[in-house]
Structure formats: structure tokens, C-alpha cells
Amino acid sequence: MLLGGAMTHNFEQLQDHILPLSRANTFEVARREWVLEAVEVSEEFDSCPCGQAIKEHCYLRNTVTGHRTYVGNVCVNRFIGIDTGTLFDGLKRIKEDPSANTNFAVIDYAEARGFLYDKEPDFLRSTARKRNSSAAQTAWKEKINRRILNQTVVQRRTRR
Ligand SMILES: [Zn+2]
Structure with missing residues (x-):
């Protein structure tokens, strides 16, 4: 064996x-x-x-x-041979804590699929490495992350 x-x-x-x-x-x-x-x-x-x-x-x-x-x-x-980089690590991180910083792989992915609106991609990128966010920034980030999670985290794999 x-x-x-x-x-x-x-x-x-x-x-x-x-x-x-x-x-x-x-x-x-x-x-x-x-x-x-x-x-x-x-x-x-x-x-x-x-x-x-x-x-x-x-x-x-x-x-x-x-x-x-x-x-x-x-x-x-x-x-x-398709490199998903840190996409899944980033998704797991915001799944555990929706107010956590969104990593660049997740931002790129979400932007390309139309999950982000207006200034959201710029906001996420400018705060991706920030340690201390204001309460308003944290709330905004959490709102966006929850929308990303709604599109990517499921109970069972979607039949598509
Ligand atoms: Zn396999």
C-alpha cells in the first residue's frame, strides 16, 4: 500500500x-x-x-x-498550471474575520467579477496593509467583505 x-x-x-x-x-x-x-x-x-x-x-x-x-x-x-496565489488564504482570512484587511488577490478577483463598486477597489487597496483603521473604515470594509463572502463562501459547492 x-x-x-x-x-x-x-x-x-x-x-x-x-x-x-x-x-x-x-x-x-x-x-x-x-x-x-x-x-x-x-x-x-x-x-x-x-x-x-x-x-x-x-x-x-x-x-x-x-x-x-x-x-x-x-x-x-x-x-x-493556473496560479491562484493568495486568493484562498485571503478568502479564509475574511471568512474568519469579515472586518480584516482584504488582500490584493481577493481585491483583484472581486473587482474582475464585478463584486465591487465605485471607490471600493481603491479603498480596499489603500487600506490592504493598514494596521489601524478608523471605525468607519472598518465598518465599510466589513460591508464589502461580507458581499465578497456571499459570492464565494457556500455550504456546499454550487452546481454550475
Ligand atoms: Zn485534485
Whole structure:
């Protein structure tokens, strides 16, 4: 029996899921057809096509075939080659404390998806590293963060 992390993300299994949804016949080419559309953090576990239990879901769209699927955050980075950076760390941080500073990865993500309005992106960026915010700033930040969380944190992964 094989032990350890090597077998938990089964690349063969992931490949068997991704290739039929892609135009290219080799994974190395096929993976470049995919772009990240959305992310979600779920309270309950689901499984990645590789077989691993996951709570961090990355929704992908194939730009050639139009197919959609999802994989976990580890597989999206390791195998698909899409770098989610500190996006999930940032989401977990505001999930634990909605008045916490929003990190740059979350701000970029939320702005690109239209979750932020007017001066909100500028406000979040200018206060992203600030240690002491005024009560008004903290309240504004919490209001925005809750809206971001509404779009990204779910009980169960959304069927999309
Ligand atoms: Zn996986």
C-alpha cells in the first residue's frame, strides 16, 4: 500500500476527467485551453476529479470547447498550471474575520467579477496593509467583505 500525499491527488484520474472535455489529446496542451472562471470555499467537503476531498473549488471553462468543470485548488495550481496565489488564504482570512484587511488577490478577483463598486477597489487597496483603521473604515470594509463572502463562501459547492 502506498502512503503519503503522492497518491492523494491522482493525476491519471484528473487527466481522464480533463482530456475528454478538451480538444487537445495530450494533457500538456489541453491544460492551456482552460481558464479560471470562479472560486468557492465550501463548508462541506466535495471531491476533486483527482479523488481528493476538497473545500476550495476552482471553476474552469475551456476556451476552445466551451466545456466547464471544477477542480480543487491544489490541482489547479499543480496540474492545470493556473496560479491562484493568495486568493484562498485571503478568502479564509475574511471568512474568519469579515472586518480584516482584504488582500490584493481577493481585491483583484472581486473587482474582475464585478463584486465591487465605485471607490471600493481603491479603498480596499489603500487600506490592504493598514494596521489601524478608523471605525468607519472598518465598518465599510466589513460591508464589502461580507458581499465578497456571499459570492464565494457556500455550504456546499454550487452546481454550475
Ligand atoms: Zn485534485
